[in-house]
Amino acid sequence: MIKGKQGVIPSELDLSDPSSVASKETEKAKVYFSPGPKPEKDFQFNAYRHTSLKKVLAKSFNGKCAYCESYIIHIRAMEIEHYRPKKAININNKLVYPGYYWLAADFLNLLPACPACNQLRKYELEDGTCITSGKGNNFPINCESKRATMPGEEIHEQPLLLHPYHDNPHEHITFLKTGLIHHKTNKGLVSMEVYALKRLELVPRRKEVIKGVQVDIRVIIDAIESIKEATNIRQLQRHKSSYNRHYNSLKKRMCSKSPYAAVARNILHKDKVLKDIKKLFKEELSEALERVYTPIGT
CATH class of the missing domain: 1.20.5 (Single alpha-helices involved in coiled-coils or other helix-helix interfaces)
Structure with missing residues (x-):
């Protein structure tokens, strides 16, 4: 994992433009998830799926997964990862609704990921043990009482996951001559585990x-x-x-x-x-x- 260079925000995801696809969807999401009865039909997040976003992220991260740095062979294999989960959050092994719905189309919350880093899967480690790892709906923070539930509150959180735009990964993780990854900080340790960076196939x-x-x-x-x-x-x-x-x-x-x-x-x-x-x-x-x-x- 290396520090990423932010690309140009596609016009479709420009939240400063009220007429953009992202802005319109975000406003609808805020209304849908506001207090009160909810329609029977689930809210559909689609803005982040726009083809223009995949092209920008592929270029910004040189066709690599933002987490493990493996090449994503074809743009169709790229998964758009929400740093802060859009729909639900895994807290103590339970899905808590809603997630960070107001960030579902926020460019800085969207990263390119390979399926292995983005999805919960079983992996074998160097010592032969198996673990279930992958980003999924995980987003651990330092203090659960500061968990954002409304737009803007996320600035008070202290994420325990590295963000390639905001963090310098080399300050938190290192590599041994054996090919194994090792942590320097607690944030590095949590990121290694959640992003499945310890999986044997990477060694x-x-x-x-x-x-x-x-x-x-x-x-x-x-x-x-x-x-x-x-x-x-x-x-x-x-x-x-x-x-x-x-x-x-x-x-x-x-x-x-x-x-x-x-x-x-x-x-x-x-x-x-x-x-x-x-x-x-x-x-x-x-x-x-x-x-x-x-x-x-x-």
Whole structure:
């Protein structure tokens, strides 16, 4: 999970425009869920299903799940996830109605998710145990007495789930060399459990990224060491080419477009390791060039 970059709100979901699809539906929802008798027919939330939203979210999150960073193969496989559940909330294993109906079409409450993160399912963990996990209608907060029941009250809540627009996930979760995910904070722990980020199927995918990063670093170190021993310009060019190829590979692994970029960033401590590597490379290359081009006997 990495911090997301908010895209442009589709006109259909522009709540500042009273004539938008989202605004009209939100006003109807407020009337429907106001105190008093309810019609027999359930309220239907449809604004968030608009095709334009899927396209914006797919672009904003580079075709990846906002939670686990797996590629969502096709736009039809993408599920629009409500950070705060729209219809009902799971509180102590009981569905409590209504949910955050006034946020059902709020752009910042909508995220792209893969079915595995979004739906309640049984998963196997590394130790062989099975758990039921997934976002579903879960939305735990720090103090239940501050649970919002009316529009605007949500600002008083303290969510226990990471939001990719508002939080920096690397401050709350980290990754081990085994591919397992680990928490730094309680918010990170709850998010791991609710978003099913501990599921076994993600471990080998993360390990593959970790292995790739380790290989790139090893080749880069070898290239820099070889530059120290180079005696001619051809050798320097060959080792420099090897360095550049694997340095760019590390940058690509950290890129938001790459799957499991959070894992690569975790190993590289965001970009600190890259900066140190680049600094060392420039220093050794400069010395090597001076050595190679200095005439013998001078």
